[in-house]
Amino acid sequence: MKNLILIFTLFVSFTSCSQVQKEKLTIALCENGEGCKEVITQHSKSEIAQVLKRPELVSAFTENTILIIEKCDFKSEDKLTLQQIHSQYGGSGTPGKITDLDLEKYLAENTCLSNCVNPTKKISFTILSSDFSGSGYFFISWDKQEAYMPNAAYQQLYAGEEGVAEMSIDAFFKDYQYITYINHPESGKIKSNMPIGTNVVNFGNDEENEARFKRDFKATGNKRPHLNTADSEFEYKGKDDEGAELVFWLGPAYDVCLPQGKFDALGFFNLGYIAIDNTTYSVTEISGPGLVIRTTSIENGSYNFNTDGYKSIGR
Known part of the structure; x- marks a missing residue:
């Protein structure tokens, strides 16, 4: 379960972005x-x-x-x-x-930019690291301002991990908290809250996070196809807080637009969306030494979860 905890508390630092380009077009x-x-x-x-x-x-x-x-x-x-x-x-x-x-x-x-309806998104992903690999998915809801990983996705991602199959686990990111709803055959229904972002991203300070990203990250010029579309996504490279190389791939956001002044709308493992200079990007990959977290698909979706009967523990 130690690896399980480490994987779920994995958050990388947004410390860089491309410099503002002044060249005219x-x-x-x-x-x-x-x-x-x-x-x-x-x-x-x-x-x-x-x-x-x-x-x-x-x-x-x-x-x-x-x-x-x-x-x-x-x-x-x-x-x-x-x-x-x-x-x-x-x-x-x-x-x-x-x-x-x-x-x-x-x-x-010409009604070109009237497509930002911000529907609930289902984001599928894979993780490959030196001590863990798996695939899963989660939802981001703009109306509820949360990310949600249902038990089916949790079981898919952590298949084979000790003790996981014995219980159902539904997880949320909301209000800068990692919230788990665990239904165990012996312990019953338990709700647990854990703050996120400690010593990494200063969650809630959008202006500061955007400034750090823009200051430190640089576009490499490398590009590749964006998922299964004809569009492209682009590589941005910098370093994390410990000096290790950190790479982001950013692609188009299509029908998602973060409000002015909002920097991040992140889901599990920091996949999701960020906005730079009021332009929204999809975060399609984060990688560093021994770690690759990659989005494999983004589609519209929906979800429901009944929280009745869960007893809170901890914070």
Whole structure:
């Protein structure tokens, strides 16, 4: 059971993030059959990422990358010139220029960013470490502001661990507490609370945590497919509080948007969502020496759990 406790109290430190990129982007505003216009903007890459809510798209841009915007379709182009893109979209002559585009208004008029409905998410994951491996899943509820691992997932993750199969265990993260509901054939129904985040993340201090992440983490430029989609997720590398290398992979959040000023909405093993400069990312992997925690799928879900009859122990 010692390994079991260690695994459940595993929390890594958010100590780094990419530096704010000041380089300007070449933006092509295109319309099929009409060609494209070059948008002249003073916005930086990070500002454009925040407006589009697509940090994974913008963060990997190079000096030659052109951001193509066609209503709600955003994509990057590294090989074609602006003139060639203009021709592909049916334009003739030289692309015109737009100096007064209100990008946020343009996106709002095309209802591009109205998809943040924040449904309950089911996040499946795997863990591989030097002394433990397994797979499981949990739910994040925005309405209840909690994460929940049902007994079925708990049993799946800790299959073979001594004593686990003898009881049912449902676990929650809520109000910076790790809460377990244990139903044991001999001890009955027991509820236990344990504070989380000690000496690691300063839970509840979003401003401080975001500042640390942005200060210390750096994007490596490495990318890979985001789960089973055509989108990409990107690698951020830094160190934990003890100086060991720590790697995060961050991907798109789609229909999840954390409120302004909120940094984290984390579930088990720090998987879930974080927001940087008001742009929400999904946390799809955390890895360090001898440890890899990886999201394998994210989908909408729902859950119910009856807490009646449980007797509290400890805090």
